[in-house]
Amino acid sequence: MNLSMETRENILVVKLKGELDHHSAESTRKKIDKAIIEKGSKNIILDLKELSFMDSSGIGLIMGRYKNISQKDGKLFVISGNQYVDRILKMSGLLKIIEAYPEMDTALKNI
Amino acid sequence: MERNHMKLEFLSKSKNESFSRIVVAAFAAQLDPTIEELSDIKTAISEAVTNAIIHGYEYGDGIIRIEATIEGNVIEIIVEDFGKGILNLEKAMEPFYTSKPDLERSGMGFTVMETFMDDLKVETNESHGTRIIMTKRIENLPNKER
Numbered sequence: 001m002n003l004s005m006e007t008r009e010n011i012l013v014v015k016l017k018g019e020l021d022h023h024s025a026e027s028t029r030k031k032i033d034k035a036i037i038e039k040g041s042k043n044i045i046l047d048l049k050e051l052s053f054m055d056s057s058g059i060g061l062i063m064g065r066y067k068n069i070s071q072k073d074g075k076l077f078v079i080s081g082n083q084y085v086d087r088i089l090k091m092s093g094l095l096k097i098i099e100a101y102p103e104m105d106t107a108l109k110n111i
Numbered sequence: 112m113e114r115n116h117m118k119l120e121f122l123s124k125s126k127n128e129s130f131s132r133i134v135v136a137a138f139a140a141q142l143d144p145t146i147e148e149l150s151d152i153k154t155a156i157s158e159a160v161t162n163a164i165i166h167g168y169e170y171g172d173g174i175i176r177i178e179a180t181i182e183g184n185v186i187e188i189i190v191e192d193f194g195k196g197i198l199n200l201e202k203a204m205e206p207f208y209t210s211k212p213d214l215e216r217s218g219m220g221f222t223v224m225e226t227f228m229d230d231l232k233v234e235t236n237e238s239h240g241t242r243i244i245m246t247k248r249i250e251n252l253p254n255k256e257r
Binding site for chain 2: 053057084
């Protein structure tokens with residue numbers, strides 16, 4: 001799992017690359033939470049486009065970040081449009097509560 | 112496809128989640144599955160192995176055994192641990208139920224296995240372990256997308 005993060009105003013943009021499973025989810029979660037605190041980010045965008053695998057541990061990770069950020073009135077968006085990720089995202093019902101965009105530009109405009 | 116069989120045993124370390132699903136996917140590749148079918152199998156294996164690590168052995172060291180059998184265009188995969196077993200199987204299989212909410216588990220493991228495979232059976236015995244038996248039929252359409 002390769003993680004890159006950048007801050008745009010009050011938005012933490014996280015790009016995930018590789019495989020998101022139980023093994024990689026734990027360190028990924030810690031890095032994201034640390035960045036949110038350090039940068040004081042209000043909103044978060046998780047870019048899942050470069051993931052080659054995601055299981056329900058990824059769903060748990062997204063749900064957990066969503067809960068934390070919405071408690072502070074922030075927003076969490078995901079960028080997807082990837083066959084490895086979309087099926088489980090839809091199945092989990094996560095897309096009923098979280099907004100997903102195919103491109104970063106549209107997500108940044110709407111946040 | 113003539114009958115084929117494989118068996119794999121490994122330690123219940125989270126590093127092995129990726130290893131085990133790749134091995135099973137490589138075995139299943141003989142059936143010439145689509146990318147989506149292969150991805151479904153990998154995800155189901157990952158869920159079963161993760162369950163064994165977190166719940167079966169509660170992060171302790173134990174053996175996880177995977178057996179896969181190909182018969183015709185059907186693959187049967189058994190993921191087995193020898194850990195503590197599932198106390199309330201009915202509850203464990205409910206979508207979104209997790210016995211470990213503090214670990215940010217989504218409670219979707221069995222639902223994923225059920226959805227992504229054609230058939231799912233779970234056998235569990237307190238303090239003896241859990242056996243998950245899953246099958247998937249690989250559609251052998253001549254013009255299927257690869």
